[in-house]
Amino acid sequence: MNAEKRHQIFSRLRDQNPNPTTELAYKTPFELLIAVILSAQATDVGVNKATAKLYPIANTPEAILALGLEGLKSYIKTIGLFNSKAENVIKTCRILIEEHNGEVPQTREALEKLPGVGRKTANVVLNTAFGQPTMAVDTHIYRVSNRTRIAPGKTVLEVENKLMRFVPKEFLQDAHHWLILHGRYVCTARKPRCGACIIEDLCEFKDKTEYGD
Template sequence: MKREAIREFFRRLHDADPEPKTELEYASPYQLLVAVVLSAQATDRSVNLATRKLFAAAPTPEAMVSLGEDGVAGHIRTIGLFRNKARNTVALSRLLLERHGGEVPAGREALEALPGVGRKTANVVLNTIFRQPVMAVDTHIFRLANRTGLAPGKDVVAVENALLRRVPKEYLLDAHHWLILHGRYVCTAHKPKCGECCVRDLCLYRDKTA
């Protein structure tokens, strides 16, 4: 996709949703971090259903450590890999207390040193909480970037780097949210809703649907 088309692509996404937000529910940076860790291989809806009760019982790192792995697991057992995620949630909460005074750090290296936190999770937190112009590439964004010709790449890191180069600076801060929502609800995996897509004419996907 050419530069002019990319700029128009994001202009339209911006006009359709000027202030895009994550669909994960949270009341603090810590809660967003936990929610993103829990969202791996799970839907935001299923995570929200679980964290409403989890965060009511343990809204802070101190409370989460006190709740313990079994207590956390009891609240999130409807989410895939819940036992491993419960272990990581308690462990990262403990490290936040030990290393960062219970606060979520604003640096990638410190975030990725926490259990269960990889590059994508760190990018979500850095972008959503600390408003850093980074790009968290999940399966939706990876598919959309390759399918549309926006930023093709063989793996998520290649797509991330391509997006950072190609997205106009004025749109970069919110690009992650626009792309994930567009991939989740319009440019879906099996039956993309091309007929209701606001950037259909800019997209290079050959197999567009009616």
């Protein structure tokens, strides 16, 4: 795929959704960090339901530590893998207090040292909470990047590196949100809605469908 075509793709995605953001509900960097940790192998809707009850009671590292492990579990037990996630959240809160004055760090290195935080989670926090141009490649972005040929790669890291290189700078800040939403609602895994896609004519996917709304 050439640079001109990529520019057109992101221009259209921006025109359709000028101010994209995560579908996770949050008000502070800490709330976002915890929500992203909880969202692994879970839906944003499910996480939001749990945090809607948790955050009014505890939305700081100190308050969550005060709940204790079992107390935290009672709020997030509807989320998959809640036992291990609760342990990671408690450990993360302790590290934030002991090493970062209770604040969420703004570097990938520091974020990835937190339990339950991998490269993708760090990228989400850096981009969404702190406005850094990062690319959090999840299954949706991986699929869309390969299917459209915007940034084909055999690994998540390869796709991430290509996107960082190929996405025009003016679109880099919001690109990962556009790609996630496109993969979640249009370029779906089993039955892509090619007939309803605003970039269908630019996409290089060979097996396009007639499926629309």
